[in-house]
Amino acid sequence: MNLSEALKRNEEKILALWTERTLDTYESSSFFKKSQDRFANPVGMNIREGLAKLFRLLAEGAAAQAFAEPLDQIIRIRAVQQFTPSQAVAPVLDLKWAVRQILSADKDCRELLPELAPFDRDADRAALQAFDLYMDCRERLHKTRIRELKSGSYILTDSACASALIRDNLRELSPTGGCAADKA
Amino acid sequence: MAVIKKDALARSVVEDPTLMTGSMPDKDWMDIPAVFKPGNYAYTTKPEKLEYLNSQQGVSFPNARAWNPEDEDWKLPANWKEIILKGLADRLDRFRSLKIFMDCCVRCGACADKCHFFLGTGDPKNMPVLRAELLRSVYRKEFTLAGKLLGKMAGGREMTVSVLKEWFMYAYQCTECRRCSVFCPYGIDTAEITMMLRELLHLVGCGINWAMEPVSNSNRTGNHMGLTPQAFKGNVEFLCEDLENLTGVKVNPTFNRKGAEVLFITPSADVFAEPGLFTCMGYLLLFEAIGLDYTWSTYASEGGNFGLFTSNEMMKKLNGKMYTEAKRLGVKWILGGECGHMWRVIHQYMDTMNGPADFLEVPKSPLTGTVFENAASTKMVHISEFTADLIKNGKIKLDKSRNAHIKATFHDSCNPARAMGMLEEPRYILNNVLDEWHEMPKNTIREKTFCCGSGTALNTEEIMELRMRSGLPRANAVKHVYDKHGINTLACVCAIDRATLSALMNYWVPGVQVAGVSELVGNALVIEGENRQELTEGLRTLV
Numbered sequence: 189m190n191l192s193e194a195l196k197r198n199e200e201k202i203l204a205l206w207t208e209r210t211l212d213t214y215e216s217s218s219f220f221k222k223s224q225d226r227f228a229n230p231v232g233m234n235i236r237e238g239l240a241k242l243f244r245l246l247a248e249g250a251a252a253q254a255f256a257e258p259l260d261q262i263i264r265i266r267a268v269q270q271f272t273p274s275q276a277v278a279p280v281l282d283l284k285w286a287v288r289q290i291l292s293a294d295k296d297c298r299e300l301l302p303e304l305a306p307f308d309r310d311a312d313r314a315a316l317q318a319f320d321l322y323m324d325c326r327e328r329l330h331k332t333r334i335r336e337l338k339s340g341s342y343i344l345t346d347s348a349c350a351s352a353l354i355r356d357n358l359r360e361l362s363p364t365g366g367c368a369a370d371k372a
Numbered sequence: 373m374a375v376i377k378k379d380a381l382a383r384s385v386v387e388d389p390t391l392m393t394g395s396m397p398d399k400d401w402m403d404i405p406a407v408f409k410p411g412n413y414a415y416t417t418k419p420e421k422l423e424y425l426n427s428q429q430g431v432s433f434p435n436a437r438a439w440n441p442e443d444e445d446w447k448l449p450a451n452w453k454e455i456i457l458k459g460l461a462d463r464l465d466r467f468r469s470l471k472i473f474m475d476c477c478v479r480c481g482a483c484a485d486k487c488h489f490f491l492g493t494g495d496p497k498n499m500p501v502l503r504a505e506l507l508r509s510v511y512r513k514e515f516t517l518a519g520k521l522l523g524k525m526a527g528g529r530e531m532t533v534s535v536l537k538e539w540f541m542y543a544y545q546c547t548e549c550r551r552c553s554v555f556c557p558y559g560i561d562t563a564e565i566t567m568m569l570r571e572l573l574h575l576v577g578c579g580i581n582w583a584m585e586p587v588s589n590s591n592r593t594g595n596h597m598g599l600t601p602q603a604f605k606g607n608v609e610f611l612c613e614d615l616e617n618l619t620g621v622k623v624n625p626t627f628n629r630k631g632a633e634v635l636f637i638t639p640s641a642d643v644f645a646e647p648g649l650f651t652c653m654g655y656l657l658l659f660e661a662i663g664l665d666y667t668w669s670t671y672a673s674e675g676g677n678f679g680l681f682t683s684n685e686m687m688k689k690l691n692g693k694m695y696t697e698a699k700r701l702g703v704k705w706i707l708g709g710e711c712g713h714m715w716r717v718i719h720q721y722m723d724t725m726n727g728p729a730d731f732l733e734v735p736k737s738p739l740t741g742t743v744f745e746n747a748a749s750t751k752m753v754h755i756s757e758f759t760a761d762l763i764k765n766g767k768i769k770l771d772k773s774r775n776a777h778i779k780a781t782f783h784d785s786c787n788p789a790r791a792m793g794m795l796e797e798p799r800y801i802l803n804n805v806l807d808e809w810h811e812m813p814k815n816t817i818r819e820k821t822f823c824c825g826s827g828t829a830l831n832t833e834e835i836m837e838l839r840m841r842s843g844l845p846r847a848n849a850v851k852h853v854y855d856k857h858g859i860n861t862l863a864c865v866c867a868i869d870r871a872t873l874s875a876l877m878n879y880w881v882p883g884v885q886v887a888g889v890s891e892l893v894g895n896a897l898v899i900e901g902e903n904r905q906e907l908t909e910g911l912r913t914l915v
């Protein structure tokens with residue numbers, strides 16, 4: 189058996205462990221782990237699907253460009269949750285640990301562990317990509333904030349009363365300060 | 373600093389599961405304090421706004437001060453605890469619903485996984501049951517025999533500053549969307565629990581500026597933006613000029629006109645901010661096309677009622693203004709624009725607060741003769757109900773090809789859907805103005821619709837991250853129809869949605885714009901004598 193076959197044979201177990209650990213990063217994760225409905229459980233299912241796709245791509249030695257889509261599915265969510273940057277991208281690196289855990293428990297696969305270097309290298313690449321993506325997401329988040337500020341809705345909270353502004357202007361114009369409106 | 377051995381580090385990266393921080397709490401929920409940091413709370417009310425409101429008749433907003441949630445000391449009044457407990461006792465006495473909601477929850481958990489805040493964060497205190505428990509635990513301790521005797525064993529807990537901080541955190545991580553209530557076998561309205569939490573917090577001067585400044589502006593000039601009557605009128609007239617350039621149709625709205633048949637009230641954001649402006653252009657064009665005898669008011673110039681997110685007295689006062697103005701102008705009935713929570717106030721609270729509006733007539737469409745029996749008491753009809761009736765009776769001519777650039781999906785805004793039951797009318801309109809539109813998955817629409825994530829005055833930019841988390845369930849469903857059908861427009865009937873979904877789409881599903889249903893009607897409308905330009909983007913076309 190070669191490494192690729194070993195990964196395929198243990199895919200289910202590796203994904204189960206990896207997904208479990210990733211979803212454990214949420215305070216109350218049992219629903220995220222349990223519900224299989226993509227729309228009722230967007231965090232759980234997007235992460236589950238993203239991790240599965242990413243694992244298959246890594247296992248078949250796909251080109252790094254292909255990682256972008258599944259990584260987006262995971263990182264776009266984690267980039268706006270209350271994680272530090274390292275916590276947000278950590279699940280990608282954790283795959284290396286999950287693979288070792290499972291393969292070392294399988295006596296037919298144990299001897300393949302030293303051959304994992306190329307797989308590890310690709311997982312590292314995916315992790316670096318995840319960090320780029322994380323930064324893109326944060327930048328988009330801040331641009332969204334700026335866009336909203338610029339769109340004019342800020343006037344909702346930061347506007348001055350028009351008549352008060354007129355009064356201020358008059359006050360500035362008056363050499364003695366104060367204006368007719370104040371006296372009225 | 374410890375010297376890190378390279379080989380040991382390399383080994384740990386692949387062998388130790390230390391990169392992840394499992395977040396399983398190691399303490400009881402009652403013992404985990406709320407931690408405030410930039411991005412997870414909205415800015416507090418400016419003292420001058422609160423002082424102004426507190427000086428107004430019929431409402432009370434004491435303890436104005438500058439304070440920061442991140443500080444240890446919130447500068448609470450010395451007798452804050454007494455104020456809170458007295459306030460709670462008073463409300464338990466006045467609102468039977470609150471007493472029942474405090475007592476009847478069996479903690480079945482049906483609501484737990486239905487909240488968009490929980491689904492986006494995984495924070496257990498965002499489960500509606502636990503959010504309500506934040507108040508219920510204090511209620512048990514102070515107002516039930518079991519709680520008084522057994523304390524924590526009976527689920528009771530002392531009212532402390534830490535509990536108060538937790539209330540502030542989670543009362544502002546609920547958009548009162550009422551999705552959880554749809555699933556509650558006892559019909560507990562969690563939104564009303566949030567409303568009570570916010571009321572209690574206001575007693576000690578703890579509120580957010582994004583709610584209180586619009587409230588203050590509405591109380592002063594009649595609308596959230598604080599627009600003066602002249603500015604409000606000027607903005608509408610500016611839109612009329614745009615419409616004339618685009619369609620050749622001269623639109624002549626009137627303002628504060630006594631004796632008009634209908635008073636039209638919409639959220640001021642429609643008059644002021646994109647993309648609501650285009651929805652407003654849709655209204656103006658429609659009313660011109662059918663020759664409606666209507667007037668705008670520059671005093672009742674706001675459909676939105678942030679009083680709903682503040683206190684019941686404030687809600688009553690802001691709602692009352694619309695009816696006072698209708699009476700002053702002597703109109704027969706009120707037509708309401710695409711607002712969300714305005715409709716909840718109208719349908720669920722208006723009648724007992726300020727109603728019945730006996731001085732008005734049961735709304736009857738002057739074009740079709742349809743009597744809107746559903747509005748027999750409130751005398752206020754939704755623009756989508758009105759438009760759908762016009763279409764059904766063949767009173768307007770629509771050309772779907774004018775919306776050829778639109779491929780839409782429809783977001784049921786929480787309040788029109790769940791508080792008003794308006795599910796079919798917008799869909800009927802979309803069927804008549806669009807060639808193609810697609811529904812989102814069925815557990816995310818109609819009465820099960822997911823909130824935009826930023827309602828109840830949470831649509832402020834300093835909590836953009838929080839809004840993106842809570843809006844994820846909605847955005848996730850939009851993304852599905854975007855991937856599957858290539859939709860480019862998210863249609864809705866709520867002004868807050870138009871603003872907040874624009875930001876939400878910008879993060880989660882770039883390439884999808886947000887449009888009011890009335891904008892799409894305006895795009896498709898064929899008007900006699902028009903001289904329409906080639907409008908490839910409908911009313912948004914720059915000419």
